[in-house]
Amino acid sequence: MRFNFDEPVDRRGSGSVKWDTIGERVLPMFVADMDFRSSPQIIEVLEAKIHHGIFGYGQDLEFPGIIKQWFQDAYQVPIKEEWIVLLPAIVPVLAAVSRLREGRVMIPSPNYHILLAAPGKAGKETIRSPLKNTNEYYEMDFDDMRRRIEPDVRLFYLCNPHNPVGRVYTYEELKELSCFAEEQNLIIVSDEAHCGLVFDGRRHIPFFSIDEYAAEHSITIMGPGKTYNLAGLPFGFAIIPNGTLRQEFNKTCYSLPNPGILNVAAAKAAYGSSEPWRLQLVDYLQGNRDYFEKALREQFPAIKMTHVEGTYLQWVDFRPLGIEDPYQWLLDKVKILPNKGEPFGLEGYVRFNLGTTRARLEEAIGRITSVIA
Numbered sequence: 001m002r003f004n005f006d007e008p009v010d011r012r013g014s015g016s017v018k019w020d021t022i023g024e025r026v027l028p029m030f031v032a033d034m035d036f037r038s039s040p041q042i043i044e045v046l047e048a049k050i051h052h053g054i055f056g057y058g059q060d061l062e063f064p065g066i067i068k069q070w071f072q073d074a075y076q077v078p079i080k081e082e083w084i085v086l087l088p089a090i091v092p093v094l095a096a097v098s099r100l101r102e103g104r105v106m107i108p109s110p111n112y113h114i115l116l117a118a119p120g121k122a123g124k125e126t127i128r129s130p131l132k133n134t135n136e137y138y139e140m141d142f143d144d145m146r147r148r149i150e151p152d153v154r155l156f157y158l159c160n161p162h163n164p165v166g167r168v169y170t171y172e173e174l175k176e177l178s179c180f181a182e183e184q185n186l187i188i189v190s191d192e193a194h195c196g197l198v199f200d201g202r203r204h205i206p207f208f209s210i211d212e213y214a215a216e217h218s219i220t221i222m223g224p225g226k227t228y229n230l231a232g233l234p235f236g237f238a239i240i241p242n243g244t245l246r247q248e249f250n251k252t253c254y255s256l257p258n259p260g261i262l263n264v265a266a267a268k269a270a271y272g273s274s275e276p277w278r279l280q281l282v283d284y285l286q287g288n289r290d291y292f293e294k295a296l297r298e299q300f301p302a303i304k305m306t307h308v309e310g311t312y313l314q315w316v317d318f319r320p321l322g323i324e325d326p327y328q329w330l331l332d333k334v335k336i337l338p339n340k341g342e343p344f345g346l347e348g349y350v351r352f353n354l355g356t357t358r359a360r361l362e363e364a365i366g367r368i369t370s371v372i373a
Ligand SMILES: Cc1ncc(COP(=O)(O)O)c(C=O)c1O
Pocket: 032, 089, 090, 091, 092, 112, 159, 163, 191, 192, 193, 194, 223, 225, 231, 234, 235, 236
C-alpha cells in the first residue's frame, strides 16, 4: 500500500500549536510535529476505542511483548519485558529523572531545549559541554567534557538522534561515551525520541545495547510521538535493564500519571503494525531533507547548515548572508516561523521543521528566495 504524504491536510482550526497560534500569512516551521495523518492502523484502533466509549484505567498486557518484538526486528537487540517502564510522556520524565542522583547534570549543547532546561525545572543545575562543530558537523567533545566535569556530576543527558543538529551517533561515538561514563561513574539518560527517523540506511543504536556498562548504567527513553506523529497523544517508555536502577527510577517518577488508554492503543498500533507506513515516511522525509538542503545551498552557498542524518529538523545559520537576526528576519520579512536557536543553546541559529508536504517546503524556499533576491 502507498501512503500519500503529499496530501495537503488543513490543520488550521484543529487545535494545533503549530497552525492555530500564528498569523494567517505565516508558514509555521517550528514546533516538532508533522503535517501528516498517522498510519491507517493507528486511526483504526483509535476509532474502535472511541466507539467502545469507556475510558477507564488502562492496562494493555500485550504492549511489552510488542515492544520486545519491535526491538528484535528494528535493532536485533534482545530485551526482557521487565526492563520496560511505561511513561505518560517524555518531557516530564526528563525533569523528574534529574533527581535520581545528587549533584549536577552534564549535557552537551546545543541540545533539545527541553532537555537542556529540564534539570533546572527540577531544581538541578547543569554543566553544558559545547559540541565540537566542524563545518556544521557536530560531535561530542570528550576533551571538553573531561575539562568541565566536576566530582558531583552523576548524570549525563544524551539526545540521539540529536535534536536540533540531526546527528545519528555512530557505534564508536556511543562506545566512547560509555567509556567516559564508566571512567566518571555516570548514569546516562538517553533521549531517543527520534529513533525511528534515520536516513541513508543509517542504523540507530539504542544506548543500553552498547556494552555491559551502558546496560547497567543507563535509562533509554523512547516514544512514538515523533516517528508516528502522536505528540497529541503523549506516551513513552524507558528501557532500564538494571533492576535496582529501575526501582530507583520508578520511585523518582512515582508522581507521574499512568499513560492514557487511547495513547497506549495508538502506540501499540504504531510499534505493532505501522512499519510499512514508517518506511515510506522515512523515504519521504529524506527527500524533504535533500530538497531543502540542496535548494538553500545552491542558491545561498554562504549559508551554514547541517546535513541531517536523522530527525526532520534542519539547523541553519543565515548570518553569513549578512542577516543579523535570522529568526526575526524570517518572521517579519519572509513570513516563516522557525524555532529560535537560543533556547537550544546557540544564539543566531534557527531550526526548521521539515515534517510537512514537499509543496510547503517549496513554498518556504520560494518565500526565502524572493526576499533575498
Ligand atoms: C529529543 C526529544 N525528546 C522528547 C520530545 C518530546 O517528547 P514528548 O512530547 O513525548 O514528551 C521531543 C520533542 O520534540 C524531542 O525532540
